[in-house]
Amino acid sequence: MMETFYEVMRRKGISRRSFLKYCSLTATSLGLAPSFVPQIAHAMETKPRTPVLWLHGLECTCCTESFIRSAHPLAKDVVLSMISLDYDDTLMAAAGYQAEAVIEEIMEKYKGNYILAVEGNPPLNEDGMFCIQSGRPFVEKLKHVASGAKAVIAWGSCASWGCVQAAKPNPTKATPIDKVITDKPIIKVPGCPPIAEVMTGVITYMLTFERMPELDRQGRPKMFYSQRIHDKCYRRPHFDAGQFVEVWDEESARRGYCLYKMGCKGPTTYNACSTVQWNEGTSFPIKAGHGCIGCSEDGFWDKGSFYDRITTIHPFGVESNADQIGGTAAAVVGAVVAAHAAISVAKRSIDKSRERSTTANH
Amino acid sequence: MTTASRADAPVGDALAVAQAPSIKSVYVFEAPVRVWHWINALAITVLALTGYFIGKPLPTMPGEASDHFLMGYIRFAHFTAGYILAIGLLGRIYWAIVGNYHARELFWLPVTNLAYWREVFRMLLWYLFIAARPNQYVGHNPMGRFMMFTMYLLVVIFMICTGFALYGEGAQAGSWANRLFGWVIPLFGSSQDVHSWHRLGMWVMVSFVMLHIYAAIRDDIMSRQSMVSTMISGRRTFKD
Numbered sequence: 001m002m003e004t005f006y007e008v009m010r011r012k013g014i015s016r017r018s019f020l021k022y023c024s025l026t027a028t029s030l031g032l033a034p035s036f037v038p039q040i041a042h043a044m045e046t047k048p049r050t051p052v053l054w055l056h057g058l059e060c061t062c063c064t065e066s067f068i069r070s071a072h073p074l075a076k077d078v079v080l081s082m083i084s085l086d087y088d089d090t091l092m093a094a095a096g097y098q099a100e101a102v103i104e105e106i107m108e109k110y111k112g113n114y115i116l117a118v119e120g121n122p123p124l125n126e127d128g129m130f131c132i133q134s135g136r137p138f139v140e141k142l143k144h145v146a147s148g149a150k151a152v153i154a155w156g157s158c159a160s161w162g163c164v165q166a167a168k169p170n171p172t173k174a175t176p177i178d179k180v181i182t183d184k185p186i187i188k189v190p191g192c193p194p195i196a197e198v199m200t201g202v203i204t205y206m207l208t209f210e211r212m213p214e215l216d217r218q219g220r221p222k223m224f225y226s227q228r229i230h231d232k233c234y235r236r237p238h239f240d241a242g243q244f245v246e247v248w249d250e251e252s253a254r255r256g257y258c259l260y261k262m263g264c265k266g267p268t269t270y271n272a273c274s275t276v277q278w279n280e281g282t283s284f285p286i287k288a289g290h291g292c293i294g295c296s297e298d299g300f301w302d303k304g305s306f307y308d309r310i311t312t313i314h315p316f317g318v319e320s321n322a323d324q325i326g327g328t329a330a331a332v333v334g335a336v337v338a339a340h341a342a343i344s345v346a347k348r349s350i351d352k353s354r355e356r357s358t359t360a361n362h
Numbered sequence: 363m364t365t366a367s368r369a370d371a372p373v374g375d376a377l378a379v380a381q382a383p384s385i386k387s388v389y390v391f392e393a394p395v396r397v398w399h400w401i402n403a404l405a406i407t408v409l410a411l412t413g414y415f416i417g418k419p420l421p422t423m424p425g426e427a428s429d430h431f432l433m434g435y436i437r438f439a440h441f442t443a444g445y446i447l448a449i450g451l452l453g454r455i456y457w458a459i460v461g462n463y464h465a466r467e468l469f470w471l472p473v474t475n476l477a478y479w480r481e482v483f484r485m486l487l488w489y490l491f492i493a494a495r496p497n498q499y500v501g502h503n504p505m506g507r508f509m510m511f512t513m514y515l516l517v518v519i520f521m522i523c524t525g526f527a528l529y530g531e532g533a534q535a536g537s538w539a540n541r542l543f544g545w546v547i548p549l550f551g552s553s554q555d556v557h558s559w560h561r562l563g564m565w566v567m568v569s570f571v572m573l574h575i576y577a578a579i580r581d582d583i584m585s586r587q588s589m590v591s592t593m594i595s596g597r598r599t600f601k602d
Contacts, residue, residue: 267553322565
């Protein structure tokens with residue numbers, strides 16, 4: 001029952017050579033020194049696989065779609081074998097009662113030792129009726145499974161922040177995981193979807209070192225989310241030089257200038273796209289000529305246009321950007337100052353002429 | 363006095379000066395406050411201008427990227443002026459502690475003092491052309507003080523917190539700015555929100571500057587108390 005990762009991999013026909021290659025690759029992608037490679041290999045040879053229960057709430061399954069495309073072909077196979085993915089209603093063969101029974105079995109057998117991965121989030125309005133699974137609201141299932149988990153991974157922007165279903169006015173009251181599960185360590189892996197290698201990297205780290213990766217203030221693993229897209233963007237020299245794409249489909253766009261003026265959210269988005277990239281490191285949005293839309297940021301749907309640099313804020317219930325609100329306020333103040341100055345001048349000249357006429361009368 | 367007699371007199375216009383009506387003056391703003399004021403004014407001007415163009419950059423530059431560093435220089439000027447503003451405020455806080463009474467006026471409001479609010483109301487009547495004369499005040503006039511506290515001090519603290527939070531993003535995790543002000547980002551939700559609010563703060567500051575300069579010049583002319591020169595010489599003169 002308690003197979004090690006290495007045994008599973010060998011059983012699946014992966015050679016030892018490929019296995020060691022995988023270990024080196026993992027060490028590299030985690031930014032570790034070569035001396036860590038034997039440690040990773042050792043861990044995978046000796047450690048029993050950690051069961052993972054993967055739940056799906058309100059979501060679009062793009063996290064799973066990304067995950068199964070984990071770049072290195074070996075990684076894809078290995079990661080699916082590495083963890084003992086005992087429940088994932090999208091990927092598992094079992095269905096119905098049989099599938100649901102697995103949850104209870106794992107929860108009992110590995111109490112306090114399994115990882116709960118959540119894709120999507122629970123809607124809380126109408127007692128959670130907007131997302132029903134196996135006959136009951138998803139929020140109940142989530143709380144139930146989380147109760148015995150060692151840690152919770154919140155996959156994607158849905159589980160981390162709420163994403164599109166939590167965009168204003170959020171009719172179903174879709175709520176991110178950390179607002180529902182408050183007594184377990186939660187790792188947020190935001191993105192819509194997150195990068196495949198980021199997902200597998202987080203899991204590999206947790207299995208290898210048997211601890212949570214170091215998290216930032218917002219609960220994201222520092223190794224992938226400590227820098228903005230902008231900090232490592234290959235178009236950054238154009239930004240610093242002041243060379244911008246002004247409109248789509250003209251010379252500056254063809255030259256690959258900075259997309260800042262086109263509303264690129266790279267300067268405000270924490271993710272690994274500009275380093276890890278997508279689809280086996282093929283490309284990422286900016287490389288393809290489109291600005292970043294900031295999909296791994298909290299509430300990115302509610303910030304107005306993807307194509308504006310200065311975006312909507314919602315102070316005092318007004319939906320406008322800072323320049324519209326502030327510029328209008330400043331213009332009003334300017335007009336008041338001008339009017340006041342005009343009245344002051346008029347009043348002063350009236351007072352003066354009155355003074356003069358009083359003096360003349362004397 | 364004629365030009366000829368002026369040229370003859372070795373003592374200059376001493377006679378005219380001696381015959382002029384005397385005016386009273388009170389020493390208000392000590393040198394560090396005045397120096398701070400003007401450095402600060404310059405810093406805010408640079409910050410608002412460069413900040414505007416950071417959010418809405420100038421038209422694109424031609425040629426190779428290595429030919430230019432326009433955005434880099436604009437941002438450098440912004441960050442430098444930001445440091446000057448923040449360090450200046452710290453120095454100003456120090457002077458509020460060791461300086462005279464008027465050096466402290468900026469940092470607190472006597473909100474529970476009814477007499478203070480009566481004076482604010484009195485100044486409001488003056489600005490609404492209802493009162494013929496303003497009362498005489500040695501330091502800030504009560505309404506001016508209210509504006510200084512709410513529209514300057516609070517706004518500038520807000521701008522320093524949000525500004526260094528954003529600066530800490532570029533300086534990255536582990537930098538002093540990120541350690542000290544990084545908490546601001548999640549407080550607002552996301553980096554983009556902090557950018558938006560920081561920009562809104564700029565417009566509030568622009569509004570304040572307009573009101574501040576206008577009120578200073580107008581009162582200098584109309585209130586028969588010195589305003590503008592007080593921030594240069596430190597003395598408030600009362601013309602009657």
